[in-house]
Amino acid sequence: MRRRVIPYFLLGPGTAWLLIFFVVPLYYMGKLSLESGFVGSLEFNWHWDNYKEALSEYDTQFIRSFVYAGAATLLSLIIAYPLAYAIAFKAGRWRNLMLFAVVAPFFTTYLIRTIAWETILSDESPVTEFLHAIGLVPSGHILATSAAVIAGLTYNFLPFMILPIYASLERIDVRLIEASKDLYASAAQSFWRVTLPLSAPGVVAGTLLTFIPAAGDYVNAQFLGGAGNRMIGNVIQSLYLSQADYPSAAALSFVLMALIMIAVVVYIRFAGSEALMGEENAP
């Protein structure tokens, strides 16, 4: 009897945390999203129009958020995979130092790191002038464009992509790769058929950890974006704080949550939840 109860006790702190800081606020947000009227005289009356409005008025910003987050996730993956691979297999005694370098930016706050990019991408910065000179940036400015927002998102969420990929690569039994070579696989073949599938859980986890927060981010668009680069997070912020339209903001937050959930479920169905759970199907 006692043995059966203990696991529930162990779950206690986590459950309490989830209840107090997630379920309860979620409940109030849900209630708020169905209210109508002005602050001070809000009334709960199943006002579903908030949702209709959220979708019809801010579809541009929704699409923009997902495009930016998707681009940032893809870029992160392209940058992170080779890096994680190098750290896991080629770094030797530099491994810990390189891992530290990946995490080091976290010692500065998110806000400061983002604002630093204002200087890096500023119109008269060497970076912008170089890219302009070689013809990559014909307009001569990067800051206050979508490119800057995507660059900022990529930079800020890159470690969340590197670390899970590194963790799954590092776990790979090198004897499997040796075995594939014994069976006359070329280097490329053994990568595509052994290393990559075995690291898939890391890739799936990394893309989720990058995409989900990036889609709801508003700091990068605020500082690095210009007119016409605002994301859905900025809209929610302005609805809350400048228009004091709490119900619409709450509805918008729920729509964002639902859309992300749908995207994640679809993604996991395609990428395979086995990959996420770290279970590999034999071919």
Add this chain to the structure above:
Amino acid sequence: MASEKDPRRITALLAVLVAAAALALGLAACGGGGGGGGIEGGGEKEAEKVKLEGKASGDLTISNWPLYIDKKTVPDFEKASGVKVKYIEDINSNEEFFNKMQPLLQQGESGGRSIFVLADYQVVKMHKLGYLQEFDKAGLPEVEKNLVSSLQHPAFDPNRDWTVPWQSGMTGVIVNKDTAPDVRSICDLFDPKYKGKVDFLNEVRETVPLVMKCEGVNPDEATEADWMKAIEKIKGAAESGQVRRFTGNDYARDLTSGDAVAVIGWSGDAVQLQADNPNLEWRMPTEGCMLWSEDMVIPTGAPNPTAAEAFMNFVYEPEVQANIAEYVNYVTPVEGVKQVLAKREPELAKNPLIFPSASFTKNCSATPVFKSEEEELKVIKAFDAVLNG
């Protein structure tokens, strides 16, 4: 070896969660019916009045905007009065500050603060909702004596019963004389020559009326259609890339880095920016500027209103106000400061941005007042839609 994960189980779990949420909301609907009520129509509410209690003492908490006071005034006041001051610079936007405070004010609390400094239009809104206290003028003799005549009888508070001006200022254009020498009007900001190098303020009550002036519309007589037309013009400029971004004070960064060459900006900022970069200059647009004032108010439920009035009175002594004017470089509402500064720092006393003459501001407009709350909401919504692109 792979365990069969049943997708139906996940779906079932989701269904349970959704059902639970719906049930909870249903309960809320039953319970929440009566409590709505609210404060709508609070205009008739009798305003609370400050009761002076002898000599000022104890603690005083003040909320103001960043960099809006010199370093000496608060310690000087503490020494002179014996009041201990907690001076917080936590106001960055009229709307945001109000919306953060509103839940407290609604319950008759002020978050421990006894003075707020907010724009005219914002304090008018708060007064309508019954969130402000009326002064006891006995505590404000210096204000009575030294408030400049042009600010003594504004339409929203004809006898200054619940507002005392903190500073005033002008909104016009700030240009870099090297890179945008020929920008002299709001209309010039739409010149394609400066594409991507122009910032507009994210303040609906300043940017939109200025653009109206460019269109030849007097903001005081503007109809809703005029507002929408001006917003449409701003939208076009944002979409074409003419306007780089919409900013608050942070246009300062764009101007100093060269990312922007001409912006819609505030007079006091320009005087401060000039100290770093002499090429930056505030210009009175040929169409005229926007004039605004920010007021000190005492919210209802404010602790120690006696000390609050003592502070307001203190900053209206010309010697004290001169310290503030010297530091913030906005237009001072206190008579006699010019004479004090003429002795201390004659350059500042001659600066038309700090002591503008009537002829200098003859084409300027005051912050517009919307005809109805519906109109205000519609305009703000349309402008926010432009900001959010």
